[in-house]
Amino acid sequence: MAIAKAERLMNLALCLLGTRRPLSKRELRESIEAYLEAGSDDSFNRMFERDKDDLRELGLVIETVEGLDGEIGYLARRDSNRLPPITLDAEEAAALGLAAKVWQQARLAGAASGALQKLRAAGLPEDVDPYGPHGALEPRIPVHEAAFEPLMLACRDRRPVVFDYRKASAAQPEQRHVEPWALECWRGHWYLAGWDRDRGAERVFRLSRITGKVRSRGGRCTAPVPDVVTVRETVASWAGETADRSARIRLRSNAGYPLRAKAIAVRELGDGWDELEIPYGHGLDAWLVEFGPDVVVLEPAELRADVVDRLRAVAKG
Secondary structure, eight states, rough: HHHHHHHHHHHHHHHHOOOSEEEEHHHHHHHHHHHTTTTSSHHHHHHHHHHHHHHHTTTTTOEEEEEETEEEEEEEEEETTTOOOOOOOHHHHHHHHHHHHTTTSTTTTTHHHHHHHHHHTTOTTTOTTTTTTSOOOOOOOOOOOOTTTHHHHHHHHEEEEEEEOOOOOOOOEEEEEEEEEEEETTTTTTEEEETTTTTTTEEEEEEGGEEEEEEEEEEESSSOOOHHHHHHHHHHHHOOOOEEEEEEEEEEEEEOEEEHHHSSEEEETTTEEEEEEEETTTTHHHHHTTTTTEEEEEEEEHHHHHHHHHHHHHOOO
């Protein structure tokens, strides 16, 4: 259905752009196969009006002209629908090149490269190299999870999805029905923020814990989508980036450097162990589990219990 409509809109746009005189509804219907297949005049009229409105929403300037015989005609003049020349200075080109490099190892690499090639064809100055070196940093956003691409498309199209998800504290995955909002990358891991239909609340899912395929579901999303800032704050909170208190842990010497980088205070205990005070927020228990036997939680008690529960779940397989 989506492909058929896109083809119909393209054909209508080409007809309106290619004509030198206004075309009537009758002429447009005779020129476009999808309109010929319309069951009745009323069906065609409704389809044509929707298509005309869609093209206008996409930015096509369509003129309505009344002929000498009173018949209404339509056309899209090329001079009214020609984009202005693309002009980019060195800084703007560098920003685009940096963005393309970010996705060089991800699934959007082809789209990013193609976009820059189109800019070059549209007039990007030859002496500006968007891929050229602009600093010592070489940013990368690796995307290895198979769930990334279908979730990215579902976020774009506002389409509900279903997938099997294994929580860090659970031995087996369970099915989740989600209205996706946005994908965010934190500390090298991708997260999906969305509305969990089964729980009736917003949730954040780590893509590496999604098992099997992401399947689309019919219908539209019904939960209101927060603004971008709210979504990012939600992801940051569930990923352990928001801390409202502190915790004390024992950490093996010469281990856990990411924890040491966030430490508020460090004290040597001897015998190959250090004591750290670190920020404590949602998600810290899942992060500490990743360091295995190199970390022992001292306080608070609820954090220690959460880490023990996660380790037991991992041990059960």
